[in-house]
Amino acid sequence: MDSRRYSFVVVANRLPVDRTDDGWTRSPGGLVSALEPIARGAHGAWVGWIGVPGDDVEPFEHDGVRLLPVQLSAEDVDRYYEGQSNSTIWPLFHHGVETPVHRRAWRVAYEEVNRRFADAAARVAAEGATVWVHDYQLLLVPAMLREARPDLRIGFFLHIPFPPVELFMQLPRRVDLLRGLLGADLVGFQQSLAAHNFLQLSARLLGLQPEGEQVRYDGRTVTARAFPISIDVGEIEKLAADHTVRAESRRLRRELGGDRTLLLGVDRLDYTKGIEQRIEAYGELLDDGTISNREAVLVQVATPSRMRVAQYQQLRERVEREVGRINGEFGDVGKAPVHYLFQSRTREELVALYLAADLMLVTPLRDGMNLVAKEYVAARSDERGALVLSEFTGAAEELPDAFQVNPYDTDDLERGIAAALRADPADLTARMRRMRAHIADHDVNRWAQEFLDALGR
Numbered sequence: 001m002d003s004r005r006y007s008f009v010v011v012a013n014r015l016p017v018d019r020t021d022d023g024w025t026r027s028p029g030g031l032v033s034a035l036e037p038i039a040r041g042a043h044g045a046w047v048g049w050i051g052v053p054g055d056d057v058e059p060f061e062h063d064g065v066r067l068l069p070v071q072l073s074a075e076d077v078d079r080y081y082e083g084q085s086n087s088t089i090w091p092l093f094h095h096g097v098e099t100p101v102h103r104r105a106w107r108v109a110y111e112e113v114n115r116r117f118a119d120a121a122a123r124v125a126a127e128g129a130t131v132w133v134h135d136y137q138l139l140l141v142p143a144m145l146r147e148a149r150p151d152l153r154i155g156f157f158l159h160i161p162f163p164p165v166e167l168f169m170q171l172p173r174r175v176d177l178l179r180g181l182l183g184a185d186l187v188g189f190q191q192s193l194a195a196h197n198f199l200q201l202s203a204r205l206l207g208l209q210p211e212g213e214q215v216r217y218d219g220r221t222v223t224a225r226a227f228p229i230s231i232d233v234g235e236i237e238k239l240a241a242d243h244t245v246r247a248e249s250r251r252l253r254r255e256l257g258g259d260r261t262l263l264l265g266v267d268r269l270d271y272t273k274g275i276e277q278r279i280e281a282y283g284e285l286l287d288d289g290t291i292s293n294r295e296a297v298l299v300q301v302a303t304p305s306r307m308r309v310a311q312y313q314q315l316r317e318r319v320e321r322e323v324g325r326i327n328g329e330f331g332d333v334g335k336a337p338v339h340y341l342f343q344s345r346t347r348e349e350l351v352a353l354y355l356a357a358d359l360m361l362v363t364p365l366r367d368g369m370n371l372v373a374k375e376y377v378a379a380r381s382d383e384r385g386a387l388v389l390s391e392f393t394g395a396a397e398e399l400p401d402a403f404q405v406n407p408y409d410t411d412d413l414e415r416g417i418a419a420a421l422r423a424d425p426a427d428l429t430a431r432m433r434r435m436r437a438h439i440a441d442h443d444v445n446r447w448a449q450e451f452l453d454a455l456g457r
Contacts, residue, residue, distance in 0.1 A: 083103060143179050365390070368393075370393040
């Protein structure tokens with residue numbers, strides 16, 4: 001057991017590293033890019049799971065940050081992670097895109113695992129330390145940590161949407177989850193409406209009286225505010241300028257698109273991402289002659305995700321069936337209208353795809369933010385390309401120059417895609433320039449610093 005104490009502690013479901021044959025390597029992604037340097041500068045610690053059930057790993061140092069693994073059994077992963085987190089909370093917080101499943105055993109496991117994370121953080125946090133807890137897997141941790149260590153300054157950030165009052169009210173043990181979040185001094189959300197929903201719930205369920213962004217609870221002031229997360233812009237721009245990445249982009253362009261207009265979707269295979277609706281809309285554009293297989297091609301990267309969960313298995317079957325139908329009906333020998341890639345891609349490969357794409361389709365049914373949209377914009381230093389963006393993403397608030405669509409409305413999806421395809425190149429350049437300026441000014445480092453400043457670290 002680690003006997004040292006740390007003034008800054010991150011608590012997240014996963015540690016910021018992945019195991020390799022040679023040891024440990026830093027996990028990709030904006031959250032790690034933003035928080036690891038802060039934790040390193042503060043000589044801080046990170047509490048999380050290593051991603052493999054059953055492994056009992058001792059605390060260790062990585063890139064100047066003390067990593068404190070929380071062990072999860074296979075049953076914990078099944079009940080806490082795949083069950084309560086991803087089959088109950090995830091669909092409900094995404095506005096019931098799929099029907100949430102409620103099971104008592106999952107709720108019990110969720111509480112037990114949250115207690116394990118809270119206890120680990122309580123043991124290693126120094127007197128008066130700042131502890132930053134992350135995301136929907138750990139909604140109970142702030143209150144548990146507050147009970148054990150009232151001296152701490154506790155922040156919580158939710159990376160996914162927060163539902164309206166009437167949806168949250170469906171949750172069994174809803175008051176426990178709300179009290180869990182109220183254990184924090186600052187609760188951060190992707191959008192201002194989410195913070196409003198949270199404060200309204202405190203009035204509805206607990207009889208509290210919110211004023212502005214704040215509410216008094218248990219003798220403390222809790223602040224709820226929007227902090228839209230972003231990306232490591234510098235990292236994406238560096239990859240986009242890399243000679244190897246650019247050469248790969250040209251190869252992909254030749255092999256996937258040729259002289260055709262290349263439309264691109266990059267998503268986890270998740271029912272919230274609107275992949276089915278996007279492919280259906282593309283098929284209808286082919287069917288009505290708006291586009292042809294000679295003129296355009298859709299490349300859809302679907303990263304495998306939670307494939308032990310039945311809803312995800314069924315989604316994969318539906319998507320692959322529709323891709324097969326479109327390719328069979330509209331394809332030519334050696335020229336398919338849809339290239340479907342059910343596989344993970346490296347960061348370098350994704351940026352190469354961004355550079356190859358004429359049109360980026362980011363059309364989730366619901367998304368807290370969606371960083372793919374921002375990555376695409378950051379990669380396009382040539383100021384070319386167009387972004388078709390769902391209005392139900394957090395990114396839509398920040399990127400009004402995207403071609404915004406309602407992904408539930410196939411006609412509107414088709415309209416947005418067609419408008420982007422037909423847009424004047426000068427208009428596309430002006431739109432991209434404005435989007436790039438916003439993202440450059442609102443990167444992930446600014447997001448982290450603004451949250452910590454508000455927390456009063």
